Amino acid sequence: MKKTLMTGAATVALCAAGAQAQDLTIAGPWIGADQEMVEEVLAVFEEQSGLDVAYVGSDSFEQQIVIDAEAGSAPNIAVFPQPGLAAEMAGRGFLTPLGEDVADWVRENYAAGQSWVDLGTYTGPDGEDALYGFFYKVDLKSLVWYVPENFEDAGYEVPETMEELKALTEQIVADGEVPWCIGLGSGAATGWPATDWVEDLMLRTQPPEVYDGWVTNEVKFDDPRVVEAIEEFGWFARNDAFVSGGAGSVASTDFRDSPKGLFTSPPQCYLHRMASFIPSFFPEGTEVGEDADFFYFPSYESKDLGSPVLGAGTLWAITNDTPAAHEFIKFLETPVAHEAWMSQKGFLTPHKGVDTSKFGDPATAAMNDILLNATTFRFDASDLMPGGVGAGSFWTGMVDYTGGKSAEDVAASIQDSWDALK
Amino acid sequence: MDNIVGKKPALIWATHISVAVLVFLWLFPTVGLFVSSFRTGDQIASSGWWKALFPQEQNTMIRTASSDTQKQIDGNYVIEGNLFAEEGDAQGEISVWGTSSRNIGVYTPGDTADLGEDGMLTVEANGDYRLVNDTEFTGSRGERVFLTAKTPPSFTLDNYRTVLFSGKATDKMGKAFLNTFTVTIPATVIPILIAAFAAYALAWMDFKGRAFLIAVIVGLLVVPLQLALIPLLSFHGTVVEWFIALVGTPMEDNARRFAEVGWLGRLFGFAPGDTINSKGYLGVWAAHTGFGLPLAIYLLRNYMVGLPKDIIENARVDGATDFQIFTKIILPLSFPALASFAIFQFLWTWNDLLVALVFLIDSSGETTVMTRQIVELLGTRGGNWEILATAAFVSIAVPLTVFFFMQKYLVRGLLAGSVK
Incomplete structure (x- = not known):
C-alpha cells in the first residue's frame, strides 16, 4: 500500500516535471535578482522570435558547464563570466564558432571593437582561430564609491588625479578619520578585489603594452614594474591609518560587507574602490547618485597615460549548436537586446548604437560615459591569466601581501607558480 | 573502587x-x-x-521625509513626522543626535539645530521631528539625522515571506520541493530493496567467495563518490544512446532528436524535442542507489547475521525455501535496521546537492531541487545571508519531521548489532 502511494507520487511528480519543451536553453552565472533581469531580456527575444527560452543560473557555473559539456547535455548557449574558461572549452571543441559576419559586426559596432573581437577569439580544436564569444554586459572596475553628503559635511572635494586622491587620503587621516574601506574576503576566491586594485594601478603606472605583456607573461610577474604596482596598492592597503579596521583586517573583511562602512554613523570610512556591481551590497534603500555616488579611479597627472579603464564582461557562446542559438546571437546584436537590460540595473554596454537615454538611472549612464570616454580599455588581467595564476596564486599572493609579506617575495612566488604551469 | x-x-x-x-x-x-x-x-x-534579543544602544542615520510632504504654515514651510516611523515600525528613545556625520552627538532631544539655508530642525526623544524653513524645500531626499538611540528588539517575517510566498520564488520552491521528493523517495526505496536481498545472501546463504564479496563491499565504503561522477555520467549517456537505437523512433531530419518516446523518454530526462540528454530522474536514482548500496548492504548484513540461527535452521528443516525464510522471517525481524537505513538514506538524499547537480539538473530548468534553490536564493555574489538562514529552516522541516517520527527506529538501528 505504502509503496503504491510512493510510486504514485513519483509518477505524478515526473509528469509535472517533464511537461514543457524548450526551443533554446541558456545557462549562465546569474541568479537571484540578476536572473530576473536577464529573463526580461529573454522575454523580449521570445516575443520577437516566438521561440521558448529557458534560462538556468548557477553559482557554480564554471564547474557545471564543464560537467554538462562532458556529458553531452550542454545548454544551447552558455554565458561565461570570464574568457579563460571559454578559451579552454573552445580548444576542446565544445564551442561553435560564431562566424566571420558576427566578428565584423562587433568590430563595426562596439566601442574599441577590435579588442572585444580579440577577447572573444580563441584557438579551436583544429588549431584555427575563430570568434567564439560574443560580449554582452560589461562591468566597470575603475570606480571609487563615496557618500556625497559625508564629503559635504567634511568639506572634501572629489579628486581628479591620483595625486589629489592620495592627498585626500592623507587629509582624511589628518582630520582624525579613516579614509578607506577595503575587504578582500570572498570565500574560496578571497583576494580577488586586490587583484583589481593592482591591475588598475598597473594601467596607471605603465603603458597598456606593458599590461598586455604582463597578461601573457612576456613581462614577468616579478618584473620591477609589476612590483611597483603592487607596492602602490600597498600604499593604500598596508597602512593601518588608511584602512578601516587596520591593515590586518583587509584580508579577513568580506568584500560584500566592506562597503557598509561608508554608511555607518559615524562613517567608518570615506572611500571604497569597487566595481560597478557593488550597489547591490549597499544597505537597503540606498539610492546611487543621492545617498552614494562614485567617481573615476583617477590616473596620475604626472604620468600622462590618459584615462585607462579596467573592466570585465560576460561573453555568450554556443555550446550546443542549433539554428535557434544563432538566431539568438543575432538578437544580441540589436540595440533592443541591450536596452532591455539597460532600462533595469547594473548594465553597461560598449554598443555604440544604443539609445543612452534608456538607462534606468542617471548613475548607470554616468558609468557608461566613463566606459565610452576611456582612452584605454583593458580587460581584468586575472581573468585572462591561466586559471592557476589568475584564479589561484594571484589571489593568495595578494592575501599574503596584505598580511605583511614583501611585494618582491609575493611577485616571485606568483611567477614560480606561473612557470610551473608551462 | x-x-x-x-x-x-x-x-x-x-x-x-x-x-x-x-x-x-x-x-x-x-x-x-x-x-x-x-x-x-x-x-x-x-x-x-x-544582541538582537535585547534592547540596544545604536548609532543610526535616518532621513526626514522628502520635500513633497511639506506643508505651508504661517508663511513657513514645515516637514513633520517621526524619525522611527520613517524607518518602519521600530520605536526607540533618542539620547543624543546630530546633523553632520562629523558630529553625531551635539544635540540633546528637544534642541533645535540651525541648518543654515536648509532651515531649523527640532528632534524630540521619541523621534518626533519638525523641520521649518522660510523658503520652499527642494531635493528628492530628506535631511540626514544621526541618532544615538536605544531601540527595542525588532524582528521581521519578510524573509519567510520571500522564501515561501514571493511570486517567482514560490513557483520554483514548490516545484523544487516536489522534485526533491521525486528524487528522494525512489532513491531511498530502491537501495533498500536491493540491499535487503544482498544482505540476506551474504549473511545466510553459503556460496564460494562470500567472504571475499563482503570484503569488497566493505572496501567500497571508503571509495569517494566524487571519483565516479563524470565517468558515470558519460556511461549514462552511452546507455541512453543504446536505448534510442533499440526502441526509439528518431525523427527523420534529426537522428539525435528523441521526440517520439513520450513518458518513457521523459523518465530518462527528455522533453519532447530535446536533444540527447544523459541527465534525468532515472540517472539520479541509479546514482544514489549505487552510492548508497555499500553502506546499506554492510549495515543490513551485520544486523541479519546477528539474528538467532535456530529460527532459520528450524525453518529450513520445515522445508522453507530461502525466499520464504527471507520474506517470512528475516524481513520482519530486520525492520529496525531497514528503518534506520531508510532514515539515513532519506536525509542524505534530501540534503544532497552534488549528485543532483551532476546527474539531474539540466539546462531545461525543470528539474531543480530544494538544495539548489536555496543556493540560488543567495544571489549571484552570495550576499543574502538572511535568506540563507530562512531557507535552511524551511528545508530542514521535512528531515526534522521524519526524524522525530522515526526516532526510535534510528536509535534501535544504530545500536543493532553492537549489543548482543
Whole structure:
C-alpha cells in the first residue's frame, strides 16, 4: 500500500516535471535578482522570435558547464563570466564558432571593437582561430564609491588625479578619520578585489603594452614594474591609518560587507574602490547618485597615460549548436537586446548604437560615459591569466601581501607558480 | 573502587557532561541561525544575533521625509513626522543626535539645530521631528539625522515571506520541493530493496567467495563518490544512446532528436524535442542507489547475521525455501535496521546537492531541487545571508519531521548489532 502511494507520487511528480519543451536553453552565472533581469531580456527575444527560452543560473557555473559539456547535455548557449574558461572549452571543441559576419559586426559596432573581437577569439580544436564569444554586459572596475553628503559635511572635494586622491587620503587621516574601506574576503576566491586594485594601478603606472605583456607573461610577474604596482596598492592597503579596521583586517573583511562602512554613523570610512556591481551590497534603500555616488579611479597627472579603464564582461557562446542559438546571437546584436537590460540595473554596454537615454538611472549612464570616454580599455588581467595564476596564486599572493609579506617575495612566488604551469 | 551500589560512577558524569556539551555545540549555531532568519540583511550586517534579543544602544542615520510632504504654515514651510516611523515600525528613545556625520552627538532631544539655508530642525526623544524653513524645500531626499538611540528588539517575517510566498520564488520552491521528493523517495526505496536481498545472501546463504564479496563491499565504503561522477555520467549517456537505437523512433531530419518516446523518454530526462540528454530522474536514482548500496548492504548484513540461527535452521528443516525464510522471517525481524537505513538514506538524499547537480539538473530548468534553490536564493555574489538562514529552516522541516517520527527506529538501528 505504502509503496503504491510512493510510486504514485513519483509518477505524478515526473509528469509535472517533464511537461514543457524548450526551443533554446541558456545557462549562465546569474541568479537571484540578476536572473530576473536577464529573463526580461529573454522575454523580449521570445516575443520577437516566438521561440521558448529557458534560462538556468548557477553559482557554480564554471564547474557545471564543464560537467554538462562532458556529458553531452550542454545548454544551447552558455554565458561565461570570464574568457579563460571559454578559451579552454573552445580548444576542446565544445564551442561553435560564431562566424566571420558576427566578428565584423562587433568590430563595426562596439566601442574599441577590435579588442572585444580579440577577447572573444580563441584557438579551436583544429588549431584555427575563430570568434567564439560574443560580449554582452560589461562591468566597470575603475570606480571609487563615496557618500556625497559625508564629503559635504567634511568639506572634501572629489579628486581628479591620483595625486589629489592620495592627498585626500592623507587629509582624511589628518582630520582624525579613516579614509578607506577595503575587504578582500570572498570565500574560496578571497583576494580577488586586490587583484583589481593592482591591475588598475598597473594601467596607471605603465603603458597598456606593458599590461598586455604582463597578461601573457612576456613581462614577468616579478618584473620591477609589476612590483611597483603592487607596492602602490600597498600604499593604500598596508597602512593601518588608511584602512578601516587596520591593515590586518583587509584580508579577513568580506568584500560584500566592506562597503557598509561608508554608511555607518559615524562613517567608518570615506572611500571604497569597487566595481560597478557593488550597489547591490549597499544597505537597503540606498539610492546611487543621492545617498552614494562614485567617481573615476583617477590616473596620475604626472604620468600622462590618459584615462585607462579596467573592466570585465560576460561573453555568450554556443555550446550546443542549433539554428535557434544563432538566431539568438543575432538578437544580441540589436540595440533592443541591450536596452532591455539597460532600462533595469547594473548594465553597461560598449554598443555604440544604443539609445543612452534608456538607462534606468542617471548613475548607470554616468558609468557608461566613463566606459565610452576611456582612452584605454583593458580587460581584468586575472581573468585572462591561466586559471592557476589568475584564479589561484594571484589571489593568495595578494592575501599574503596584505598580511605583511614583501611585494618582491609575493611577485616571485606568483611567477614560480606561473612557470610551473608551462 | 567507585562502583558501590547506589553511587554513580564518575564515568556517568563524564557522559552527561559531554552530552550537554554536544547538545550545546549543536544548539548554539542553530539558535543563531533561527534568530538571524527573523532579521533583515542590514541588521545581520550591523550586529550579532545575540544582541538582537535585547534592547540596544545604536548609532543610526535616518532621513526626514522628502520635500513633497511639506506643508505651508504661517508663511513657513514645515516637514513633520517621526524619525522611527520613517524607518518602519521600530520605536526607540533618542539620547543624543546630530546633523553632520562629523558630529553625531551635539544635540540633546528637544534642541533645535540651525541648518543654515536648509532651515531649523527640532528632534524630540521619541523621534518626533519638525523641520521649518522660510523658503520652499527642494531635493528628492530628506535631511540626514544621526541618532544615538536605544531601540527595542525588532524582528521581521519578510524573509519567510520571500522564501515561501514571493511570486517567482514560490513557483520554483514548490516545484523544487516536489522534485526533491521525486528524487528522494525512489532513491531511498530502491537501495533498500536491493540491499535487503544482498544482505540476506551474504549473511545466510553459503556460496564460494562470500567472504571475499563482503570484503569488497566493505572496501567500497571508503571509495569517494566524487571519483565516479563524470565517468558515470558519460556511461549514462552511452546507455541512453543504446536505448534510442533499440526502441526509439528518431525523427527523420534529426537522428539525435528523441521526440517520439513520450513518458518513457521523459523518465530518462527528455522533453519532447530535446536533444540527447544523459541527465534525468532515472540517472539520479541509479546514482544514489549505487552510492548508497555499500553502506546499506554492510549495515543490513551485520544486523541479519546477528539474528538467532535456530529460527532459520528450524525453518529450513520445515522445508522453507530461502525466499520464504527471507520474506517470512528475516524481513520482519530486520525492520529496525531497514528503518534506520531508510532514515539515513532519506536525509542524505534530501540534503544532497552534488549528485543532483551532476546527474539531474539540466539546462531545461525543470528539474531543480530544494538544495539548489536555496543556493540560488543567495544571489549571484552570495550576499543574502538572511535568506540563507530562512531557507535552511524551511528545508530542514521535512528531515526534522521524519526524524522525530522515526526516532526510535534510528536509535534501535544504530545500536543493532553492537549489543548482543
